[in-house]
Amino acid sequence: MEIIKENRFTEEQTQIALFAKAFGHPARVKILQYLFESKSCVCGDIVDEIGLAQSTISQHLKELKNIGLIQGSVEGTSVCYCINNETWTKMKDMLGEFFDQDLISSDCC
Amino acid sequence: MEIIKENRFTEEQTQIALFAKAFGHPARVKILQYLFESKSCVCGDIVDEIGLAQSTISQHLKELKNIGLIQGSVEGTSVCYCINNETWTKMKDMLGEFFDQDLISSDCC
């Protein structure tokens, strides 16, 4: 869609922002927490847990899936969603480094 | 604005999402990195550094200020922006805990 290369931001800056956006909505924070805490991760259970319309939850799940934080596997007529630990770790590393900037920063003002 | 208490999400979930949204845009990621790296933190320098219109940068700075991640002090006709280390640390702690969920999570699927 965006053909012309945008030089304004680095790949890293863009990726950090994309990860942040992924849990930049309380529903997606809650979904991710639920997937970590719960043994069950069926889509219908998530809908019950969060309290938003089924189509809305599907939309949020799609966003989390698009960035790779979760993955879904069809189980009969249900779909089981899980954290993708590889992406989760990558996110932890990237954002962890971003957060720790303060440790090597000099004072200002 | 929102009078009726919204029970759908916890304060923590909402706060995590708000912090995430704060750096959920590459311009704000870059601004924060610049404030950490640079000795200078004058608004005009940020505008030059990022390459967006002055009014757009002001808007992004306002968002970062609203959530408390940065603070500005007037210096003559300029404004000097700085990281608010207290809020930054609070954010690190909160999101760090959120990220480390995987350490106590059981496998699924």
Add this chain to the structure above:
DNA sequence: TTATTCAATCGTAAAATTACGATTAAAGGA
């Protein structure tokens, strides 16, 4: 086969976000 269940997708509306130029206000300098 037909009916049911479950989740994705569609269509749509409302709200929020992002970006810009123009204007304003405050401070400093001539």
Add this chain to the structure above:
DNA sequence: TCCTTTAATCGTAATTTTACGATTGAATAA
């Protein structure tokens, strides 16, 4: 005083996000 500089705010447009109900499609159950 008047002019310049700096950054906030205003007004606005385009885009994205969020949410919902309705529909669809796939799989299972009767």
